[in-house]
Amino acid sequence: MPGRHITDHQMRLFMTLRKDHSVAQAAVKAGMSPATGYRLLQDPQRPLQTKAPRGRRRPDPLAGYFDEEVVPLLEAAPGLRPIAIFEELRRRHGSLPFARRTLERRIRAWRALHGPEREVIFRQLHEPGRLGLSDFTDMGDFDVTVAGVPLEHMLYHFRLTYGGFEHCHVILGGESFVALAEGLQNALWSAGGAPRLHRTDSLSAAFRNLAADARADLTTRYDALCQHYGMEPTRNNTGVAHENGSIESSHGHIKAAVRDALLLRGSSDFADLAAYRCFIDEVVTARNRRHAPSIDAERRTLQPLPDTRTSDYEEVLVAVTSSGGFTLRKVFYTVPSRLIGHKLRARLYDDRIDLFLGGTQLMTLVRGRAGDNGKHGHIVDYRHVIHSLRRKPMALMGLVYRDSLFPREAYRRMFEHLLEQEGERSACRITVDLLAMAHERACEAELAGLLEADLAARRCPDIGALRSRFSPDPAQLPAVTVKLGGLASYDSLIGWGEAA
Secondary structure, three states: OOOOOOOHHHHHHHHHHHOOHHHHHHHHHHOOOOHHHHHHHHOOOHHHHOOOOOOOOOOOOOOHHHHHHHHHHHOOOOOHHHHHHHHHHHHHOOOOOHHHHHHHHHHHHHHHHHHHOOOOOOOOOOOOHHHHEEEEEEHHHHOOOOOOOOOOOOOEEEOOOOOEEEEEEOOOOOOOOHHHHHHEEEEEEHHHOOEEEEEEEOOHHHHOOOOOHHHHHHHHHHHHHHOOOOEEEEEEOOHHHHHHHHHHHHHHHHHHHHHHHHHHOOEEEOOOOHHHHHHHHHHHHHHHHHHHHHHHHHOOOOOOOOOOOOOOOOEEEEEOOOEEEEEOOOEEOOHHHHHHOOHHHEEEEOOEEEEEEEOOEEEEEEOOOOOOOOOOOOOOOOHHOHHHHOOOOOHHOOOOOOHHOOOOOHHHHHHHHHHHHHHHHHHHHHHHHHHHHHOOOOHHHHHHHHHHHHOOOOOOOOOHHHHOOOOOOOHHHOOOHHHHHHHHHHHHHOOOHHHH
16 A cells, blocks of 8 residues: 555565466565555565665755754744744745745654653543543624524533533523532532532633632632532643543534534524524433433442522622612613612522512513623613603603613604604604603504504604503592492392392
């Protein structure tokens, strides 16, 4: 075969077969080319590896360059790339009598003989029930949308190294302890037990910009989380991804499975976040089904779960200001105005915030995120402020969170249309009336459809006609007086009065 020396056995077999076969047939049966067979007949010596190696057939194109200039560069900077050396030689000498690939091959050979020692990866034998791994992977290149809006998210990924059990959880924020705690606990309860060790590098990003006290607090919480499930907490060295290799390689397989499932589905748009999370669960469940025997074997060796989960949230005290809300992590949230002046306990999850007044849970808000440039975000419910906005409609014009106030795109576009057609005062008044009508008459979606039709026709909405369409004003409903009859009349209905 080309590039391989023939052996003594091949040569003896060829000479034996040559007695009864042609040169080509004997060469093929001996595992060599016919050309090699003819050469052996002309020069019946031992195979080529026993002969002295042939010398160079043409002048060395790197003579005068490699030992004199390339080797000193490699010794001074062992990590220098061949392309950088090639460009440096071109800068020094202009055109070169060799190609870039020639230099790359020579550098590779030199490093094999004289280069620095390289890091060795030690393959591991995994014991059932011993090690579980956690990591996060970005899903930004999948172009997933929820109700037409791009979904910026990550996947929390958990894997048991022996059986291959996997669990994924959609994360809307970045790598954080809250995301880790929620995803890890979901994974352990799904697996039906806990391994003896848990390894992650997910806290490295959270640690990066924290003060020493905050880092210590985060480490304490992580240790307490693992202790609750009887796991020994470990973290791999920062920047050494192969120490988490059993899950790093699985990221690619999970992403490939998700991509295939999206292509088969025919769309990457989902009705809501719950539908997308269900889709991810189906993909991961299908992968676990392929490893069912080994997963079942490992489940028998896992530690039993505790009676209850531990906290997977962060708790903060917030004060409701006169603006009708509070600011938390550079995001402003509105709440009912009756809470102004109160302090609330906020439990931060990855995708939501639960608010408590004392021990009473008030509501759940969607968790917002500040912009990449540090710009403050806004999570606004127009129902919380519409009663005050009706008394001061011109406040809408310069409202800080005006764009977040509109519940649907049609309301925002109608406001811009009214500004062009009616002016600021009329536009603010009509828009506030529309928002108040959507709230009081519970017709937000239907009213948005009518506004879309008005926008398509380039006309302004008729507030009077809209009020008539969406039932009468509650203030104009007639008063109904109910007069109760005497109790004796009920006795007569069942015959007791006649019996008496």
